[in-house]
Every structure is written in C-alpha cells, then in structure tokens.
Amino acid sequence: MKKILTVLTCALVLQTSAWALDPVRQEKVELAQGAPVEKLSGKIKGYATVKYSVTAPAGSKLAIKLDSANTSTCFNVSQDGADEALFVGSRDGNRYQVAVTAPGHYKVLVYLMRNAARKDQTASYVLEVGATGS
Numbered sequence: 001m002k003k004i005l006t007v008l009t010c011a012l013v014l015q016t017s018a019w020a021l022d023p024v025r026q027e028k029v030e031l032a033q034g035a036p037v038e039k040l041s042g043k044i045k046g047y048a049t050v051k052y053s054v055t056a057p058a059g060s061k062l063a064i065k066l067d068s069a070n071t072s073t074c075f076n077v078s079q080d081g082a083d084e085a086l087f088v089g090s091r092d093g094n095r096y097q098v099a100v101t102a103p104g105h106y107k108v109l110v111y112l113m114r115n116a117a118r119k120d121q122t123a124s125y126v127l128e129v130g131a132t133g134s
Contacts (some may be wrong), residue, residue, distance in 0.1 A: 027052050028055075029129055054108055056131045058102050062106065076108070080106070108127070
C-alpha cells in the first residue's frame with residue numbers, strides 16, 4: 001500500500017511540475033486616448049497563455065475584443081492588485097468595455113479553456129485593444 005501511495009504522490013508531483021512549466025508570454029501595451037486600436041496577433045497551444053499588461057489613460061473607455069476560429073479561446077481581465085477578475089471570457093463572451101476613471105493598469109490573459117488545452121489544441125487569435133474617448 002505504501003508503494004502505491006508513493007507512486008501516486010510522485011505522479012502528482014510530476015504532473016503539477018509540468019503544469020507549472022507551461023509558458024506564459026508577457027507583453028506590455030500602452031494606450032493613448034483616441035489612438036488607433038491595437039491589433040495584437042498571437043498563437044497559443046495547450047496550457048500556454050499570453051499575459052498583456054495594458055495601461056489606459058484616465059477618462060477613456062478601455063475596449064477589448066477577441067477573435068479566434070477556436071471557440072475555446074478566451075480572455076480574462078483583471079485590474080492590477082485585484083483578487084478577482086473584472087471579466088471572465090469563458091462566462092462573459094469575447095468583448096469587454098470599462099470606463100477608466102483613473103490611469104488604469106489591467107492584465108489581459110489569453111488562454112484556451114481546459115477542454116481544448118488538455119487536448120493540446122492550438123489557436124491563433126487577434127486581440128483588439130483600444131482606449132476610446134469617454
């Protein structure tokens with residue numbers, strides 16, 4: 001029984017380590033109010049993610065839209081320092097907009113939902129990010 005428990009524990013540790021090694025690509029995006037929309041193209045595979053650090057000016061509306069042929073491609077939005085996401089794409093859709101009252105720092109995480117990630121699917125996407133007038 002001890003051997004089985006040891007083997008199962010080792011398997012769990014190795015699996016957890018593999019998840020921890022999934023790549024997270026990070027990019028910074030600074031938006032100016034009224035500037036053209038940034039079209040950020042990328043590709044993700046499996047459990048890999050892309051984290052965009054987005055800065056938007058006060059008095060603007062931050063608008064984000066995701067396009068992908070893979071319907072399991074999603075994005076989440078959170079504000080720096082927040083414990084909870086403002087927007088969860090798997091639940092809320094592929095468009096998000098928020099009024100920026102003070103200079104805002106947001107994290108936008110693009111990912112594949114687990115059903116596609118565990119099958120090691122690949123998804124190309126275009127993330128449109130802009131700061132429009134109020």
